Amino acid sequence: MNHSTTGMNRRTLLKAISSIPLLTAAGPVRALNKSDVIVIGAGLSGLNAALLLESSGMNVTVLEGRNRIGGRVQSLRNIPGNPEVGGTAFGPGYARLVDAANKYGAELIDITPIIPYFFNRQINLQNQFISNDEWATSPLNPFPEQFKKLPPYGYYNILMGSINPLETTDAWVDPANAKFDISLHDWLKQMGQTDAAIELAYNTNPTHGMSAHDISALMAMQSASFGGMQRKLVANNPVKGYTAKGGNQSIPEAMANALKSEVILNTEIIGIRSNADGVEVHSSDGTIHRAQRVISSMPCTTLRRVKIDPVMTGKQELAVHTLQSQIINQLHLIAKTPYWEQDGMSPNMFTDSLAGMVIAEHKGDKPADVTSLTVWLRGDRAAWADQVDTQVAINAVVADLERLRPAAKGQLEVAGYKSWYRDPFSSGDWSIFAPGQVTAFASDIANPHGRLHFCGEHTAVSNRGMEGAMESGERAALEILSA
Numbered sequence: 201m202n203h204s205t206t207g208m209n210r211r212t213l214l215k216a217i218s219s220i221p222l223l224t225a226a227g228p229v230r231a232l233n234k235s236d237v238i239v240i241g242a243g244l245s246g247l248n249a250a251l252l253l254e255s256s257g258m259n260v261t262v263l264e265g266r267n268r269i270g271g272r273v274q275s276l277r278n279i280p281g282n283p284e285v286g287g288t289a290f291g292p293g294y295a296r297l298v299d300a301a302n303k304y305g306a307e308l309i310d311i312t313p314i315i316p317y318f319f320n321r322q323i324n325l326q327n328q329f330i331s332n333d334e335w336a337t338s339p340l341n342p343f344p345e346q347f348k349k350l351p352p353y354g355y356y357n358i359l360m361g362s363i364n365p366l367e368t369t370d371a372w373v374d375p376a377n378a379k380f381d382i383s384l385h386d387w388l389k390q391m392g393q394t395d396a397a398i399e400l401a402y403n404t405n406p407t408h409g410m411s412a413h414d415i416s417a418l419m420a421m422q423s424a425s426f427g428g429m430q431r432k433l434v435a436n437n438p439v440k441g442y443t444a445k446g447g448n449q450s451i452p453e454a455m456a457n458a459l460k461s462e463v464i465l466n467t468e469i470i471g472i473r474s475n476a477d478g479v480e481v482h483s484s485d486g487t488i489h490r491a492q493r494v495i496s497s498m499p500c501t502t503l504r505r506v507k508i509d510p511v512m513t514g515k516q517e518l519a520v521h522t523l524q525s526q527i528i529n530q531l532h533l534i535a536k537t538p539y540w541e542q543d544g545m546s547p548n549m550f551t552d553s554l555a556g557m558v559i560a561e562h563k564g565d566k567p568a569d570v571t572s573l574t575v576w577l578r579g580d581r582a583a584w585a586d587q588v589d590t591q592v593a594i595n596a597v598v599a600d601l602e603r604l605r606p607a608a609k610g611q612l613e614v615a616g617y618k619s620w621y622r623d624p625f626s627s628g629d630w631s632i633f634a635p636g637q638v639t640a641f642a643s644d645i646a647n648p649h650g651r652l653h654f655c656g657e658h659t660a661v662s663n664r665g666m667e668g669a670m671e672s673g674e675r676a677a678l679e680i681l682s683a
C-alpha cells in the first residue's frame with residue numbers, strides 16, 4: 201500500500217497509531233493520562249482527600265465507578281423531601297462535614313424540630329401492639345426493673361452510654377483495651393445483661409452484624425463513644441442535627457464541583473500496579489490512568505476484587521479480604537393517605553416482624569408533615585431480602601406492613617428500594633469488625649502500600665460514618681503531602 205493512495209502522511213499515521221487501542225490484560229487501552237495523584241472513589245473520603253491535595257497545588261484525578269457522585273451518601277431526588285438511602289443525618293459536631301458544606305456551598309437544614317418524631321415509635325412484638333404506657337409492665341419487657349420504662353429501641357444506646365469503659369473515641373485501637381475484642385454478646389453478658397434483653401435490644405434490629413455475637417465489643421464501644429462525644433458537642437448548641445437541602449448527596453456533589461477537574465464517572469477500577477516510577481490504575485473499560493501516587497477510598501468489600509501488584513501481605517491483606525460490611529436494605533414508601541390518623545398509632549414502628557423498623561420522614565414545609573416512609577431491613581431480614589427476587593422482597597414487606605396496620609391496606613406506594621449488599625460499588629454498608637479483628641488489623645488497615653494509600657470510613661480512628669470518612673480523607677492527603 202502506498203501512503204499517497206490512502207492519503208496518510210507520517211504525521212497523521214503517528215496520530216492514528218496513538219489512537220489505536222493497545223491490547224492489555226484488561227482489554228484495549230483507551231487513554232493514558234497522568235496526574236500527581238489519582239483518587240479512586242468520589243464518596244466523602246475520596247473527595248475530601250482530592251480537595252486537600254488540590255489546595256496544596258497537586259494535579260488530582262478522581263475516578264469513580266458509579267454514574268453518580270456521593271458513594272454511600274445517596275439521596276432519592278424522585279421522592280418528596282429527598283429521603284436518604286445512605287448517610288442519613290449528622291450533628292454540628294461533624295466539624296469537617298459541616299465545614300465542607302459551608303465552604304463548597306451545600307445549604308444545611310436544621311432538623312432539630314423533627315428529631316422528637318424520630319423517637320416516638322410504635323412497639324409491635326410477637327404480633328402484639330404495646331403502647332408506651334403499657335410497655336413498662338408488659339410481660340414481653342425483659343429489661344431490668346430500673347430500665348423497664350426504656351423502649352426496646354432506646355435501651356441499648358442508653359445502656360452503652362452508662363457502661364462503656366472507653367473514655368476517648370480512639371481508645372478502641374489502644375492495645376490496652378484488647379481484652380474487649382470479644383463478641384458484644386459475651387461482653388454484655390459479663391456486664392449482667394440477659395440473653396432476652398440482648399435479643400430484644402440489639403438483635404431485633406442490629407446496627408452492626410447479624411447479631412451481637414458477630415461484632416467486636418470494641419467496635420460497639422467506639423460507636424457509643426462517638427455518639428456520646430457528638431451529644432456532648434451539641435449540649436449547648438440549639439441545633440441538634442442537620443441534613444442538606446436537596447438531600448445529603450448535595451454535599452459530596454458540591455465538593456466535586458469545587459474540584460479543578462471533573463470527576464471521571466463510570467470508571468470501575470480492576471487493577472492497581474505500582475513500581476519505582478509511579479502507579480498505573482486499570483479500569484474495566486481498558487483505560488489506564490497514571491500518577492505518582494494513588495489513594496483508594498474503596499471499601500474492603502470492593503477493594504478485595506481489585507488486582508493489586510505488588511500484592512498486599514500480612515495484616516493488611518487479612519483486613520482487605522476479611523473485613524465485612526453491614527447489610528442493610530431500605531424500602532421507601534409514599535402513603536396515599538395518612539393511615540396512622542385512622543388507627544391512631546405513630547407511623548413509626550419498632551417490630552420483630554419482617555417490616556423491622558419503619559421511620560416516617562418529616563421533610564416537608566412543616567415539621568409535622570410526613571413526606572414518605574422508610575422501612576429499614578437489617579440483620580436476618582436484609583439477608584433474606586438479598587436472597588430473593590427484589591419484587592418478592594418488596595411485596596412481602598408491604599404485605600407485612602398492611603397485615604400489622606390494616607388501615608395501611610392499599611395506601612402504600614412503592615417509591616424506592618435499595619440493597620447496599622447488591623450494589624457492586626459497596627457490597628454492603630459500613631464496615632463491621634468481628635470479634636478479634638480490631639486487635640488483628642485495625643491499626644494496620646490504612647498503612648500505605650508503597651505508592652498506594654487508603655482512606656474510607658473503615659480506616660477512620662476517631663470518628664464514624666460521614667465524619668469518619670472525612671477524617672480518613674484528610675489523613676490520606678496529609679500522608680501524601682508529607683511523603
Ligand SMILES: Cc1cc2nc3c(=O)[nH]c(=O)nc-3n(C[C@H](O)[C@H](O)[C@H](O)COP(=O)(O)OP(=O)(O)OC[C@H]3O[C@@H](n4cnc5c(N)ncnc54)[C@H](O)[C@@H]3O)c2cc1C
Pocket residue numbers: 240241242243244245246263264265266269270271272273285286287288289290467468469470497498499502503506528620624625626629630655656657658664665666667669
Ligand atoms: C443506610 C445508611 C445510613 C447511614 N447513616 C449515616 C448517618 O446517619 N450518619 C453518618 O455519619 N453516616 C451514615 N452512614 C455512613 C456514611 O454514609 C458512610 O460512612 C460514608 O458515606 C462513607 O464514605 P466513604 O468515602 O468512606 O465511602 P463511599 O462513600 O462508599 O466511597 C467510596 C467510593 O468508591 C467507589 N468505588 C468502590 N469500588 C470501586 C471500584 N472498583 N472502582 C471505582 N470506584 C469504586 C464507590 O462507588 C464510592 O463512590 C450511613 C450509610 C448508609 C448506607
